[in-house]
Amino acid sequence: MIKKKICMLGAFAVGKTSLVQRFVNSIFSGKYQTTIGVKIDQKMVSLGETDVNLLLWDIHGEDDFQKVKATYVMGASGYFIVIDGTRSETYQVGLELEKLAKNAAPQAKCVILINKSDLIRDWEITHGQIAKLISDGFKVIQTSAKDNLAVETAFTELTRMMIK
Amino acid sequence: MLKLLPESILKYLIDKLPPFTGILMVKTTFEGTICGWYGKPDDYLDRNPEIGEDVCELVPAIFGMIPPMVVPVVMPRIQTRDQCIADIHIVQDEMTDDYWIFFVNQTKEVENIRQLLQRLNEIQIKTGILSVTSFLDNPFGNLHLLDYVTFLKQENGFFILLGERPEWFKELAQHFPVTDQQIALAEWFPFIDVFVMEADDFWKEGKPGSLKSGIWNENAVTGKTFSLNAFAINLNESNYLLIKPLFDEYTEEQDLMQRAREQSLAYEKLAKTERKLQALLDYKEKFVSIVSHDLRSPVASVLSIAQVLNSDAEFMDHLSDFNREMIKNIQDEMHRLLDYNDKLYHWSNLELGNFELVTSRIPLVDLVKSAERTAKPKINEKQILFKTRVDEELLVEVDKTLFLQVLNNLIGNAVKFTPTGGIIEVMGTKKDTYVELIIHDSGVGISKSVMNNLFHGFVRESTQGTQGEKGTGLGMGIVKKILDAHKVTIEVDSSPNQGTSFIIYLPLV
Structure with missing residues (x-):
């Protein structure tokens, strides 16, 4: 069985923990509970004949209070950059963390998640910004941990990219 | 020399004492009078023993111990002279009732423990952990009382569990092997993989003190979540990894962070609302500016007409008093309207900063x-x-x-x-x-x-x-x-x- 490490990266309160909890435990809580440090969950994913044990590193959000250590990303086969569609400032934080992750794990695959698509009317992230990410070669998926939109797809897609 | 020892003493020496070449042996009578000695007194005592001397004069720590209440007696880690700490064993010759006193040097071991204590005190200062006096007896074994679980790192990257497991560890890792087998610790705690990368440098450099990891969280099968810290420690060229849960201190840190981030989110929302309001205000001012600008010409035209009529004496003479008054009112009101319109225009442009x-x-x-x-x-x-x-x-x-x-x-x-x-x-x-x-x-x-x-x-x-x-x-x-x-x-x-x-x-x- 293959084991792969995936890191969840992004600014604080973008929904990293919610995405992991939705994917691993099929639960969602609307109450914001800040993550301190790192929480590691595991989930088995089957892609055709291949079973992959995903080690999901839910890493605390990046802000002035907590900085993400590059060592957390070392050994990762893939990582998600999570951006909150309703908060434009999380876009830049996501891009900076992408650079950090790329340096720490150059071979790792990346998928950018624009989360909170249930609040798409309040989005500050523009079509132009999303188009820019796609033109820069990123795989971009719009998700909602709350409404369970494209969460499974996102994890499956990253897993597929990792084992290709 | 061994041939001279009575059988029971020789047996004690072989069975109970470590294979140690530096042991000092002092033989006394039942009353404690020295009647012989073997070994190197210089290593333990300020002077050589003298035959016929009371052993308590030579080693005050033995005062009151001869005859002992029970035999053998072991007094661990006694300072016998400056810079020397020894275990003192008092054993009785079953045949003659004489006593044999063994001095086993423990100076180096005590110094090692002191270094470990020093490092643990440093951790205590950083984490606020209470000290435990019983630590001296079994340094690693008793660390579990402080909620630490201790591992010895092997050169091959595996770890060996040392001493007792604290209760939290038993709950979190129920099936963790408790034998002395080598364990891939990252299989149990994947986070350790990352910390060991940092700790390897720390261990290689043999730095004093401890290296503390970031916080990570683990779920027990009971559903309880444990927030953990790991510490890397060097000791006697061996590398140790200690893991400890955060209880109250984690809650405080999380509460603080939670509040800070909630405030940060609230601030973001306020700033966005302010930006939206400012945009609406600008929109309003632009609207007022455009309308007042476009209204100026027709208002000024009507005012001019009223002024022309008012100044035309022939025309005014043909009007009734009421109509004349009406035309004068039109002129006054249009004058006022123009003045108001101009001020509105100036005001909106000042608000917009269009000047x-x-x-x-x-x-x-x-x-x-x-x-x-x-x-x-x-x-x-x-x-x-x-x-x-x-x-x-x-x-x-x-x-x-x-x-x-x-x-x-x-x-x-x-x-x-x-x-x-x-x-x-x-x-x-x-x-x-x-x-x-x-x-x-x-x-x-x-x-x-x-x-x-x-x-x-x-x-x-x-x-x-x-x-x-x-x-x-x-x-x-x-x-x-x-x-x-x-x-x-x-x-x-x-x-x-x-x-x-x-x-x-x-x-x-």
């Missing part, structure tokens, strides 16, 4: 005279005494057009609220560091409720003049905006029926 100050040095008296000329018809109509006292050579650096708007508004207001036969005074005085310009009238004064919002733009409670003149409620707001742009302050002093003074403080040129 640029073009300043120049101008005699203050020229500006005052210009404003006086504008107000002259009304001044004459109300027979107001208009007095100016402005130094002819006093210069001010202002935007002429905008500053004239200020004076026109202030003097216009003074005229409006000063009754017939009243006085208006304009005084410009050079002070030490500034120019003081006062516009004073002997008018009706300003009520407290109007005064509170005088400079805040639209004033709902616009006061009528002494002859029923209507105001726009915009004049003072425009004055304040223009003076703010000049970085000039204005004050007002007024008492009902006592008059009003506006004081402007201009920079000295």
Whole structure:
């Protein structure tokens, strides 16, 4: 069985923990509970004949209070950059963390998640910004941990990219 | 030498004491009188033993121990002289009742433990853990009392569990192997993989103290979440990894972070709301600016027509009194509407910042005279005494057009609220560091409720003049905006029926 490490990266309160909890435990809580440090969950994913044990590193959000250590990303086969569609400032934080992750794990695959698509009317992230990410070669998926939109797809897609 | 030892003593030596070449043996009688010794006294004592001497004189630590209550007696880690710590074993020869006293050097071991204690104290200082005095007996075994689980790192990257497991560890890792087998710790705690990368450098460099990991969280099968810290420690060229849960300290840190981030989110929301409101305000001002600009021409045209009709004596003579009055009203109202429209236009452009100050040095008296000329018809109509006292050579650096708007508004207001036969005074005085310009009238004064919002733009409670003149409620707001742009302050002093003074403080040129 293959084991792969995936890191969840992004600014604080973008929904990293919610995405992991939705994917691993099929639960969602609307109450914001800040993550301190790192929480590691595991989930088995089957892609055709291949079973992959995903080690999901839910890493605390990046802000002035907590900085993400590059060592957390070392050994990762893939990582998600999570951006909150309703908060434009999380876009830049996501891009900076992408650079950090790329340096720490150059071979790792990346998928950018624009989360909170249930609040798409309040989005500050523009079509132009999303188009820019796609033109820069990123795989971009719009998700909602709350409404369970494209969460499974996102994890499956990253897993597929990792084992290709 | 061993051949000389009684069988029971030899047995004790072989069975109970470590294979140690540096042991000192002292033989005493039942009363404690030294009757022989073997080994190197220099390693343990200040002087050599003397036959016939009381052993308690030689080693005061043994005082009262001979004859011992039970045999054998072991006194661990006794300082026998400076820089020497030894375990003292007192064993009785079963055949002769003589005693054999063994000194086993423990100086090095105690020093090692002291170093470990030193490192643990450093951790204690950082984490606030209480010390445990029983630690000395079994340093690693008792660490579990402090909630630490201890591992010895092997060169091959595996770990060996040392000592007891604390209760939290038993709950979290129920099936963790408790034998001395080598364990891939990252299989149990994937986070350790990352920390070991950092710790390897720390261990290689043999740094003192400890290296603390970040916090990570693990779920027990019971559903309880444990937040953990790991510590890397060097000791005697061995590498140790300690893991400890955070209980109260984690909750405090999380609460603090939670509050900080909630405030941060609230601040973000406020800032967004402010941006939206500002955008709406700008939209409103643009709307007002466009409408007032486009309204000016038709209003001015109607006013011109009314003025032409009013000045056509032949036409006016053919009208009834009522119709003449109506045409005069049209002229007055259109005049007022044009004035209001102009002020609205100025106001919205000032709000939008659609203006640029073009300043120049101008005699203050020229500006005052210009404003006086504008107000002259009304001044004459109300027979107001208009007095100016402005130094002819006093210069001010202002935007002429905008500053004239200020004076026109202030003097216009003074005229409006000063009754017939009243006085208006304009005084410009050079002070030490500034120019003081006062516009004073002997008018009706300003009520407290109007005064509170005088400079805040639209004033709902616009006061009528002494002859029923209507105001726009915009004049003072425009004055304040223009003076703010000049970085000039204005004050007002007024008492009902006592008059009003506006004081402007201009920079000295």
